[in-house]
Amino acid sequence: MEIDALRTLPPGDWDAVQRNFRWSIASDFNIARAACDAWAEDDPARVAIVDVGANGQRRLWTFGELKDASDRLAQAFLSWGVGRGDVVAVLLPQAPEVMVAHFAAMKIGAISLPLFTLFGPDALAFRLSDSGAKVALTDSDNIEKLQSVAKDCDALTHIVNVEVGGGAGVIRLDDVLSEMPPLSQPIIGGANDPAMLIYTSGTTGAPKGALHAHRFLIGHLPSVEMVLERFPQAGDVGWTPADWAWIGGLMDLAMPCLYFGVPLIAHRMRKFEAEAAFDLMLREGVSVSFLPPTALKMMRLCEVPDGLKLRAVGSGGESLGADLLEWGRDVLGAPINELYGQTECNLVVSSCARLGIVAPGTMGFPVPGHEVAVLGADGQPVAVGEVGEISVRRGDPVMFLEYWKQPEKTAEKFNGEWLKTGDLAHMDEAGHLIYSSRDDDVITSAGYRIGPTEIENCLCSDADVLMAAAVGVPDPARTEIVKAFVVLRPGVDEAGVAERLVKLVRERVSPHVAPRAIAFVDDLPKTATGKIMRRALRRT
Numbered sequence: 001m002e003i004d005a006l007r008t009l010p011p012g013d014w015d016a017v018q019r020n021f022r023w024s025i026a027s028d029f030n031i032a033r034a035a036c037d038a039w040a041e042d043d044p045a046r047v048a049i050v051d052v053g054a055n056g057q058r059r060l061w062t063f064g065e066l067k068d069a070s071d072r073l074a075q076a077f078l079s080w081g082v083g084r085g086d087v088v089a090v091l092l093p094q095a096p097e098v099m100v101a102h103f104a105a106m107k108i109g110a111i112s113l114p115l116f117t118l119f120g121p122d123a124l125a126f127r128l129s130d131s132g133a134k135v136a137l138t139d140s141d142n143i144e145k146l147q148s149v150a151k152d153c154d155a156l157t158h159i160v161n162v163e164v165g166g167g168a169g170v171i172r173l174d175d176v177l178s179e180m181p182p183l184s185q186p187i188i189g190g191a192n193d194p195a196m197l198i199y200t201s202g203t204t205g206a207p208k209g210a211l212h213a214h215r216f217l218i219g220h221l222p223s224v225e226m227v228l229e230r231f232p233q234a235g236d237v238g239w240t241p242a243d244w245a246w247i248g249g250l251m252d253l254a255m256p257c258l259y260f261g262v263p264l265i266a267h268r269m270r271k272f273e274a275e276a277a278f279d280l281m282l283r284e285g286v287s288v289s290f291l292p293p294t295a296l297k298m299m300r301l302c303e304v305p306d307g308l309k310l311r312a313v314g315s316g317g318e319s320l321g322a323d324l325l326e327w328g329r330d331v332l333g334a335p336i337n338e339l340y341g342q343t344e345c346n347l348v349v350s351s352c353a354r355l356g357i358v359a360p361g362t363m364g365f366p367v368p369g370h371e372v373a374v375l376g377a378d379g380q381p382v383a384v385g386e387v388g389e390i391s392v393r394r395g396d397p398v399m400f401l402e403y404w405k406q407p408e409k410t411a412e413k414f415n416g417e418w419l420k421t422g423d424l425a426h427m428d429e430a431g432h433l434i435y436s437s438r439d440d441d442v443i444t445s446a447g448y449r450i451g452p453t454e455i456e457n458c459l460c461s462d463a464d465v466l467m468a469a470a471v472g473v474p475d476p477a478r479t480e481i482v483k484a485f486v487v488l489r490p491g492v493d494e495a496g497v498a499e500r501l502v503k504l505v506r507e508r509v510s511p512h513v514a515p516r517a518i519a520f521v522d523d524l525p526k527t528a529t530g531k532i533m534r535r536a537l538r539r540t
Contacts, residue, residue: 021368023218023397029191031214032070032103035258037187040067048258049096050237050284052267061096063261066103071182073104073173079180080158082134084109084188087197089128089136089156090245091115091146093268097162097173098244099258101137106195106214109188113197113209114245116528117142123207123528125149127199128156131209131404139163143170191215191397197404198247200343209404210344217255219398223347223367224256227314227337228288229354232260237309239265239281240290241272246529247343252314253290262288274298278305287311292530293318296336297466300327301489310334314350316341317531319435321457322360329353338363340435344400345392345419348372349433361454362432363425370396374427379415387426387436387451391418424451441534443472445480450513452534458505459484464492465501469524469532470515484515485524485537494520 039046044064051059082088088105090112092098098114105112113131115124117139124145128136132155138146140163147170150156162173189195195214199207225231238257242249257264265284269276272295281289287309291299296315313328316339328336335353340363349372351357351364358364366372371393373381382388392399394417402410413419424436436442436451443450452470459468467487472480488497498518506514525536 018366018368021222023369025191025215025218025397027190027192029214029218030106030187030189031195031217031255032106033187035217035255036063036070036099036103037067039063039258039261043261046261047263048261049099049264049266051096052265052280052284054268056283059096066096066099068182069100069177070103070107072177072180073100074107074183076176076180077104077108077110077135078183080135082108082110085194086110087113087131087133089113089115089131089133091117091119091124091136091138091142092162092244093117093139093141094244094249094266095139095162095268096266097137098266099254102196106189107183107187108185109193111194111197111211114250116243116245118243118528121145121149125152126207127209128153131197134158135160137162137173189214191218194401198343208406208409210400211402211404212400213397215397216346216400217251217259219369219396220251220347221256221259222369223339223341223350224252224314226350226352226355226357226367227312227339229312229335229337229352231256231288231312232262233287233311235285236262236287237265237285238262238288239267239284239286241269241277241295242290242292242530247346248290248292248316248529251346252316252339253288272298274302278302278308281310282308285309288313290314290316291336292316293320293324294467294526294530296320296324296328297460299332300324301466304332308333312337314339317529319361319363319453319457321461323461325358325360340364340390340433341398342421342423344413345396345421346398348392348396348398349390359430359432361457362428362434364433365431366433370398372433373418374425374433375415375418379418382426384429385426387424389439390421390423390425390433391415392421393417394419438534441471443470443480443482445472445475445478445482445512450482454509455482455484455505455513455515458508459486459501461508462501462504464489464497467524467532469534469537471534471538473517473538475516481516482513483517483519483537485519485521485540487521487523 040063048063049061090101102112135158137160160171196212197209240253244250313336337351340349341347348370349363374388375391376382376388455470456468469485473483475481525533
């Protein structure tokens with residue numbers, strides 16, 4: 001059974017699809033060919049990207065235009081000495097030029113490197129130097145920052161500004177596209193060849209570059225088809241507020257949209273605003289979206305506009321509580337399906353409301369084509385209900401090739417034939433995976449090993465709580481106690497709230513996990529991808 005079969009799978013046949021699923025990946029599969037050139041050859045006028053500016057102005061990019069631009073940029077890369085295995089950095093917000101750059105690099109066997117525009121100079125310099133990037137594309141907002149670190153990046157020889165201007169030593173993309181001929185040689189690179197380098201968020205130690213092959217796009221598709229409920233469907237339009245430099249924004253929605261020929265909305269939100277998100281989705285007829293949990297929690301505080309065409313939402317990065325799932329179904333009018341993965345091996349567990357694979361407090365089932373197990377320290381599967389480490393068997397198409405130039409770290413990531421995610425969970429009798437915590441987020445209190453997720457979900461179910469994080473802090477009697485950091489809705493009086501929240505957790509989860517200390521804060525520290533940095537909270 002191939003990937004497309006998931007879109008027409010009737011409810012109740014889940015066991016059958018898991019047993020019968022077979023990957024179908026051509027040996028010469030190339031992301032640029034599949035997500036750009038193939039569509040350009042079949043239907044060059046088909047809309048690929050709708051670029052929506054801050055003022056609401058729209059510019060449609062067809063697949064034909066996307067191919068022509070990436071062909072010309074690829075030829076420019078070759079003229080600048082970029083070859084097979086070299087790295088091209090992409091420091092851009094959501095914009096069509098992001099895809100032009102990725103596809104141009106992939107067409108000549110180079111490796112694309114997505115970078116967050118929110119990175120400061122230190123973070124940027126580390127990734128550019130560590131990767132040895134030869135070329136970097138950016139915009140006017142980030143050109144000075146990029147130039148300030150370029151002098152310390154010996155391999156970086158060319159900087160391209162996708163907008164007007166740039167100063168000495170900077171190349172304008174418009175000049176490249178108008179002066180350079182299209183690519184004169186065939187696309188290079190097959191399914192197992194390196195395609196993209198994505199750095200981990202670096203919550204522990206220095207960030208590591210996870211090197212992925214072209215096949216990893218195919219590896220994402222079964223989960224995307226599940227969480228977006230028979231994706232694609234006629235008339236679908238996709239959008240995510242998640243930055244395309246994050247694997248969640250780029251691979252959980254943007255690239256799959258292009259692969260399936262679904263129009264993709266590109267819109268830069270300098271700061272996420274729920275009302276603006278609803279307005280954009282309403283105006284552009286967005287039907288499917290990847291929305292991080294933080295965005296969903298903010299949107300839940302707004303009135304859902306009439307006429308919204310949203311039919312399915314995928315979300316991941318933090319566990320969702322039952323109340324948020326109910327809001328999606330009853331108020332938003334679109335099921336919110338959870339997905340799980342990490343930079344090194346993304347989208348291997350998902351839920352799907354249409355197939356009945358949805359249970360509050362669980363992540364769902366292993367996605368067809370991905371062998372996922374919960375293993376103990378001895379590398380063997382643990383019993384049902386017992387906490388162990390989520391692990392994925394080698395050979396998975398979505399699994400990374402290696403950590404960039406770090407063979408020792410790559411080896412440490414595996415336990416025999418299993419990739420270790422570092423995430424703890426248990427499996428219930430039905431086969432659902434229930435997330436517990438990161439292995440370094442476990443709270444040890446009075447002999448109990450406590451994961452923060454259930455505590456945080458419970459706290460966030462209170463109407464006055466926007467966000468919450470639970471960590472362990474030292475205690476002489478209990479080893480650690482649970483401390484919760486809570487962000488309240490604006491204007492809420494803190495008086496009596498802490499006692500109410502402790503009671504809530506005691507009653508709805510268990511007395512032994514109830515916080516013994518609560519701190520009210522204005523915000524929570526997060527990684528560039530929006531995940532809460534519990535380690536930073538433990539130091540406060």
